[in-house]
Amino acid sequence: MRRRRSLGCATVLAVCCGCAPAADGDEGRAPGAPTGVTAAAGSATSVHVMWNAVRAGSPVAAYEVLLDGAKVRDVPGSAHMVDVVRLAPATTYVFTVRARDADGRLGPRSAGVRATTPAAVAGDRSAPTRPGPLTGRVVGTTAVQLSWSAADDDRGVLSYDVLQGGARIHTVGGGQTATVVTGLRPGTRYSFTVRARDAADNLSPVSTTLRLATPAGTGATRDTAPTGFRAGTHLADGAYHIDLSWVPPRVDGVVTEYEILLDGRPATSLVWGGSPPSGRASHSFYAGREAGVAHRVRLRARLPDGTWGALSQERTVITGGGR
Structure with a gap:
């Protein structure tokens, strides 16, 4: 090489x-x-x-x-x-x-x-098979040990992704079928799956789901809710938009995804493709064309361990009513 x-x-x-x-x-x-x-x-x-x-x-x-x-x-x-x-x-x-x-x-x-890096494989569209059943155990209050059976691929498995709640939180090489995942939260329930990847970035179906719960720790748990949450509205091109701003939760990791709840139900997801704001973040989304409509809004962050954090304070906004 x-x-x-x-x-x-x-x-x-x-x-x-x-x-x-x-x-x-x-x-x-x-x-x-x-x-x-x-x-x-x-x-x-x-x-x-x-x-x-x-x-x-x-x-x-x-x-x-x-x-x-x-x-x-x-x-x-x-x-x-x-x-x-x-x-x-x-x-x-x-x-x-x-x-x-x-x-x-x-x-x-x-x-x-x-x-x-392996050689590029032209025209490889065949995904690896599903990894075998996922098993594991809790190790202390902030880690778990996972293992699975190898997947098969006509060109070879290059790596395995470990997912929690659908979010990738760890990756190991294709010759490895066990790992320890650290940086978890005490007293938290987790749902892990594993998927295989080949050199052409073809992804296998995910493995069976393994559910584990870390025991409660002795220290205080950090608040995982966004803080300083504000909400208002503005009118643009004949339609109203809800304007949000907040301070990301102080957690051990980078928060790149949020779920926004409108009137008690999930309304939209926000994912930063690049580096997320280090300070106050903001986002606006469509709320309709009718003035005088009241909405309740709040949001939560997907934490680096793949779980959802606590919900922010709830704010009520009225289209056309400002903040």
Whole structure:
């Protein structure tokens, strides 16, 4: 395999979980090197990179993901996995990760890990078979251990996605049929499934569903509801729109999806394709052409562990009535 060092077309998409608190006496020190770094091809043109959260005296503001020694992009400090996409097929890459704290101090790079993208397969439209029955057990209050039987594919299974409630929260290589999922919440019920992926990004049907509940922890649970929720209306092109704004919940991970409830029922979903706002977020949606109609509205976030968080406060708006 050849080594490709050009970075002109590589981009990174950030997803999901977990930042550890600082240890006493670490104030003033740069972050340590991330540990547990893994890299596995997700398709012929993408690699999935994961690492453990770093302890630091000052909160970790970002992680720098480096490809063949050059930084690709900053990832929020609350994230610990990314998909590096738009890579070349049949190419070996070396990935490293380093942390930057809130004071701008850069920690050392992690150990390098290699990943090789498979050759592109023209015209491969055959999806892998469904992975075998999913089994598992709870490990402590914030992790579960999962295992399944291998799927089959005419060109070979490249990776497995672990989903919770339909949202991908973890990925492992195609030769792996067991994993430990961390960063879960104590006292929470989960529904896990697994699906297989081949080099052409064909996806198998999902496995059987495994339901597990983590035991309650001893510490206080963070509030998972959006805060500072506001709602109003505006008129545009003869139709009324409901305007929302809120502060995302402070959770261990990146929130990219919200469900909006109108008059007690789900009305629409909001998904950020890129980096979500780091501060106050906002969104508007269609509410009809009739003035003087009252609506009750609230929203909730899909958390990095795949579960839905608590609902925000409920607000009542009247079309044509402003805030």
